[in-house]
Amino acid sequence: MSEPIDYDLFVIGGGINGVGIACDASGRGLSVGLCEMHDLASGTSSQSSKLIHGGLRYLEQYQFRLVREALAEREVLLKKAPHIITPLLFRLPHHPHLRPRWLIRLGLFLYDHLSRRVSLPASKSVLLAEPEGLIDSLQHGFEYADAKVDDARLVLLNALATRGNGGDIHNYCRCVQAQRGDGHWRLWLQHRGQDELQQITCKVLVNAAGPWLQQTYDEVLQRPCPKQMRLVKGSHIVVPRLNASDKAYLLQNTDGRIVFVIPYQQHYSLIGTTDEDYQGDPAAACIAEVEIDYLIQSVARYFKRRLRREEIVSHYAGVRPLFATQGQVAAAELSRDYSFELDGEPGQAALVSVFGGKITTYRKLSEAVVDSLAAYLPSMTGAWTASTVLPGGDFTDVAELQREFAGRYPFLPDDLLQRYLSAYGTRVVELLQASRCLDDLGEHFGAGLYRREVDYLMQQEWAVTAQDILWRRTKLGLQMSDTTSLENYMAASSMSLKR
Ligand SMILES: Cc1cc2nc3c(=O)[nH]c(=O)nc-3n(C[C@H](O)[C@H](O)[C@H](O)COP(=O)(O)OP(=O)(O)OC[C@H]3O[C@@H](n4cnc5c(N)ncnc54)[C@H](O)[C@@H]3O)c2cc1C
Structure with a gap:
């Protein structure tokens, strides 16, 4: 058997956080490998609402750090991948008995000013016109800008960039065991369709298994997970286009939650999301009947067109890997911010684990993770991803x-x-x-x-x-x-x- 390949850094998990870290590290002169047990982006990273957004809703939860960072990242990502990330205007119809007008105005003022805007317009009040298909009593609203993304392709572009920097991407390859040794990890990889396990070694191991993070601790690393995770399922339905315009809608619900109606591909609307606590294998998550009812009813409160179940063309469910906070907190209220844990002294084999996060903030998270490894991998160069485009994104107009x-x-x-x-x-x-x-x-x-x-x-x-x-x-x-x-x-x- 040949000698195992020795990497500076190896990542378990080919979702956006895993490929983001692999891409960042590979561009700093490090030797990098990554394995993904199914297909790249087959986990949560292809099942999102596909928004690059600050998260207007998080302002109500006082998550100013997250919103500010995410708003700034919109600008960075719009330039990094202009083919798959494009501006999107949102309309927020005003329902007088839900959030008061002054509160929405205040939220939008903060959204406009928490971070410097270059490519996106400021928010404004609007009159809602007849052709939008909204019910007649909805006459006033607000408009603001965010961006939409092809989430799975964002993962693929980061994987392509990693390979372009000399990194190895192992798709359909599960990490089945990882043992910590003296200064190195030894990993056993199971490639799909092959009986023999591949062995590799690395100085730093990154656990970016998303909703499988806990399972990776239990079964692969065989050590206790340092933080408690809470898995929260969110589901979407895809229906023939609800509104003729290319604008998205943010619908407020009576339970305080919001639902997006987003123009999707050429002919469809993407409607979501729900927030349900989830237990079990994240790969088995699927939309429940009550979630379909919830989304259809949300739309019925705003749009004249009665959406029927038979019109649903497609649906999907994803599982958010969030870190659990103390006490009884509703799933929708849990923070979407990221954190990571670094374990091991310099000179020892290090382990980094990623908790939570959003697609919008993947680049910042990746940069922070790789920056934190300077003492373990002293040869690495500085941060670089903020000003470099992803493959295919080298155009401006x-x-x-x-x-x-x-x-x-x-x-x-x-x-x-x-x-x-x-x-x-x-x-x-x-x-x-x-x-x-x-x-x-x-x-x-x-x-x-x-x-x-x-x-x-x-x-x-x-x-x-x-x-x-x-x-x-x-x-x-x-x-x-x-x-x-x-x-x-x-x-x-x-x-x-x-x-
Ligand atoms: C319903 C919903 C809507 C969302 N909407 C948005 C949005 O609009 N905007 C936004 O910014 N964020 C959004 N998010 C959040 C965002 O999607 C997630 O934070 C992000 O995708 C998590 O990425 P990840 O890489 O951590 O996990 P994942 O994408 O799940 O990747 C983890 C990967 O690890 C692999 N893996 C696990 N174990 C192993 C192993 N032993 N060996 C090899 N591979 C392994 C899995 O197969 C998986 O592909 C949304 C999330 C949900 C659920």
Whole structure:
């Protein structure tokens, strides 16, 4: 058997926090590896509300540190990945018997001023017009800006950047055991479809297993978890577009909670989320009937159109890995802030564990984690991620990018070019290479998915199954009902890749 690879830092977990840390560390001259037991982003990081936001609601809980940091990160991330992170205007209809107008104004004033805004407009009062489809009694409201993100692609872009910096990404690879030795960890990795375990060693081990953090302590590290976690499930439904405009809505509920209605892909609205305490395997979380009722009723209080259950095109549930606070606190009230624990003296094998967090703050968390390791990994260079774009994000003017690529690939239908650019940005060149006509893209599997893209995703973005492509690297699963030919093609391709 060959000698185990020795990494400076190894990460368990290919969600946004794991890949964020791997990306940051790999760009500081460290040797880095990461393993993900299922597909990259298959955990909570593809099941979010897909917002890069300060979290207006957290102001009521006095979480000013989190809101300020998250607001500042909106600006950083809009520049880092302009293909997958774009501004989004929210409308907040005013219900006189819920939060008073002055309170909302105060909240929005803070939201506008807690951090410097460059690319997003300030909030304002608005009159709600008839075509928005809201019920007639709702005439006044507020408008403010946040941003939306393709959450799973944000994970993939960080994984691509890690690989670009020389790091190793092991997808479909579970860490089954980790033993602390003298100055090093020894890890046993189980690659999918292989019986023999791979051994690796590392100086610093990062437990970024999200909702599986406790389980990783129990089963992989076999030591007690230093903090108590509380798992909170949140669910979303996807329905045909509720409102014609490209604005999102923030709906206040009588129980004090809020529900988002967000324009999703071209033809849909994403509605969520709920907050339910959760026990059990996070991978088994799914939306409950009561959650569907709750979301439909929330919409009915605001929109004229009666949403029917049969209209639900898709739904998903994710589990937030939050740290438990003392006392009886409702799930919705638990802090969404992150923290991390560093265990081990310099010179010893260190263990870092990530608790909580948001997609919005993943970069700050990653930077803070890697900064904290300076005494353990003294060769590393300084922080760098704030001013560097993610793969495909090296453009500033989206209209110019569209013109350039429409000229370069004139045979592409507009909607296909649009989808490619908003997923891959300037990496469309790697995807299309020297294609000159639609036939060059190969077999069409449906919904605008051609063989060229499938090959690209298998070869460059670690896709293994049809689900990896249809739900995480793209969202074409919303439109494709028969996946047999795609599955057959991928199975045959992976056989030939292995040969
Ligand atoms: C309903 C909902 C809505 C949300 N909306 C937003 C939002 O709009 N904006 C925002 O900023 N945040 C949002 N969040 C929060 C955000 O999604 C999470 O904080 C974030 O995705 C957590 O990422 P993570 O990397 O910690 O966990 P995960 O994404 O779950 O990643 C952990 C990974 O570890 C892997 N793993 C576990 N054990 C092992 C092992 N032994 N070996 C290898 N791999 C292992 C898992 O398979 C998993 O992929 C939302 C969360 C939820 C639940």
